[in-house]
Amino acid sequence: MKDQLFAVIDVETTGGGINGNRLTEICVVLLRGSKIIDKFTSLINPEKEIPRHITGLTGIDNEMLADAPKFHEVAKKIEEITRDAIFVAHNVNFDYNVLRNEFSDLGFDYSRRKLCTVRLSRKLIPGLFSYSLGRLCDSISIPISNRHRAEGDTDATVILFQRLLSLDEDFKVINSFLHARSRQATLPPHIEAEQIHSLPESPGIYLFKDRQHKVIYAGKAIDIKKRVVSHFYDRMSKEYQLGQETFHIDYETTGNELIALLLEAECIRKYYPKYNRAQKRPGPVYQIVSYFNQRGVLQLALERTPKRRESIGTFYSRPLAQEKLEYLCREFKLCPKYCSLQANVEECSHYEIISCEGICSGKEEVAVYNEKVTAAIASLTEESSTYVIRGKGRHFEEESFVLVKDGKYQGFGYIDQHEQVSALQDFEPFLKRQPATYHTHKILSNYMRKQGAPKITFFERVSEASIDIATARAHKNAALLASHGTLSLFQ
Structure with a gap:
């Protein structure tokens, strides 16, 4: 290992994220063991404007880079001086990925083994407050000048790396970091x-x-x-x-x-974590609503709304809501026209649903039709049942449960498998209450639609007495939930 080549490198860039970063300056110091044998440093024209905040940090501006070589003009030198060397840098993934992307843009695959002096320092010099280059050098008395310029930072990193080599004379730590199966170089610098x-x-x-x-x-x-x-x-x-x-x-x-x-x-x-994008805001929902039209017919309609509110049924995609309306039409012999499945027609003529008994043509009495609509609405209301979803626990002798009461998420909990639970109130002592939100309702709705009802126990809404899951009503509720994915959001 004493004859091993190490290329200690620092780069300055235009900023803008890894994929948008372009090199503005590079410094490479080549070591054989701990002895310096070569050095290369150069400004690089990034072929793009330098943002003001980058100039403020590094002092590198557009004028300085106007006559600097472009990367393709120095790429061969960089490849040669780092060939057969281990790529060493402070926070190595940044420098390595920027350089690798530059080579990739030229159509070349740049691949080197890597060592991170941040991670090595945390291992060999533990207990320091900070492992940023500036503070680390201050802590162990390494001189550093011309900060945030490639040569100044590289010179300091070389001294740091030489110190680390002296603390790992048998190269046990370094070899462990270089092991083919080691993830050390891939892990973030601040995570052990x-x-x-x-x-x-x-x-x-x-x-x-x-x-x-x-x-x-x-x-x-x-x-x-x-x-x-x-x-x-x-x-x-x-x-x-x-x-x-x-x-x-x-x-x-x-x-x-x-x-x-x-x-x-x-x-x-x-x-509200800064790096989470999904689930920060509720998405739109599709709700089935009812109203009496001018003829006195109880009509069903579909509304898209940005927030949850009381409705007959709430869905998280238009196809699911449409599917439910079609199901109600067939099941209760309703009219597609009065379920908003057809518009601008005198009489319904749906290509698939032919179960209408004539409300649109005057052959069916309004009162009789409205009774069927009322029954359809009641069937949706039944879907806002009180039920428990049981699942695997955190260990072998435990099972989990999720409680939904009158269609509203209550929370989850864990029960020892030896506990006897049958009635709804038996779950209460183990319940970890959680708020019901747009996203929890969407999660449960999707679960019911995809998973079905094998591990679901339903309870009566009024008396809250437990009932046998094998009863016809439980199976009916389970089939409705699994097949049509609705979850009412009554508050």
């Missing part, structure tokens, strides 16, 4: 590998937190460890920046995906 290794390989939610323990991202996973690590392998600019700001990872196992989804939605609502 032990923290990743301790993550469970089971369903649940995970929280990425910044230095001040503020939640910056909340996610759910069937396998928490696998999902967390996948963030750090993603080369998207957003994922890279998330990794740079993550200092702590918390998690909570849930036993199954449904509770993980519900808990993720609550964490996003509660913490």
Whole structure:
């Protein structure tokens, strides 16, 4: 290892995320073991404007770069000086990915083994307040000048790396970081590998937190460890920046995906993390409403609304709502015209639904038709049942449950399998109450539509006495829920 080549590198860029970053300056110091044997430094014309804030940070402006070589003019030198060398940098993934992208734009695959002096320092010089280059150098008395310029930062990183080499004389730590199966170089600079290794390989939610323990991202996973690590392998600019700001990872196992989804939605609502985009705002819903028209006919219609409100039934996509209206038409022999499935026609002539008994042509009495509509509405109201969804727990001797009361999400909990629970009130002591939101209702609606009813126990709405799941009514409710995916949102 004493004859190993190390290329210590620092780059300055135009900013704009990994994919939009272009090089403005590079410095490469080549070491054999700990001895400096070569050095290359150059400004680089990025062929784009330098933002003011970048000029303010680095001092590099458009005028300085006007006559500088373009990357393709220095690419061969960079490839040669780093050939057969291990790529070393402070926060290596940034410098490496920027340089790799520059080579990729020229049609070349640039690949080197990597070492991160941030992660090496955390391992070999533990306990420091900060491992940013400036503060780290201050802490261990390394001189650093011409800060935020490639040569100045590289010179300081070289001295730091030489110190680290002296602290790892048998190269045990460095070799572990270079091991083909090691994820050390891929992990964010502020996360210890032990923290990743301790993550469970089971369903649940995970929280990425910044230095001040503020939640910056909340996610759910069937396998928490696998999902967390996948963030750090993603080369998207957003994922890279998330990794740079993550200092702590918390998690909570849930036993199954449904509770993980519900808990993720609550964490996003509660913490409003900066890197979560989905679920921050309610989306539009489609609701079935009823009204009497001028003829006195009780008519059904579909409304798109930006927020939940009382209705006969609420859906999270127009096709599902349309499917439900068609189902009601067929099941209760309603008229497509008066269910808003046809417009601008005197008499219904739906291509598929032919069950209308003549309300639109005057052959059916209004009172008789309205009774059928009332029955259809009642069937939807039945779908806002009180029920419990049971599932896997966090360990072998435990099972989970999600409670919905009168169509409204109440929360979830866990029960030892030896506990006897049958009536609704038996679940209350184990319930962890959660707020019902647009997103929790959507999650449950989608679950009922996709999963069906094998693990669902229904309860009477009025008496709240438990009933046998094998009864006809339970099966009817379950079939309606599973087939049509509706979940009423009465408050």
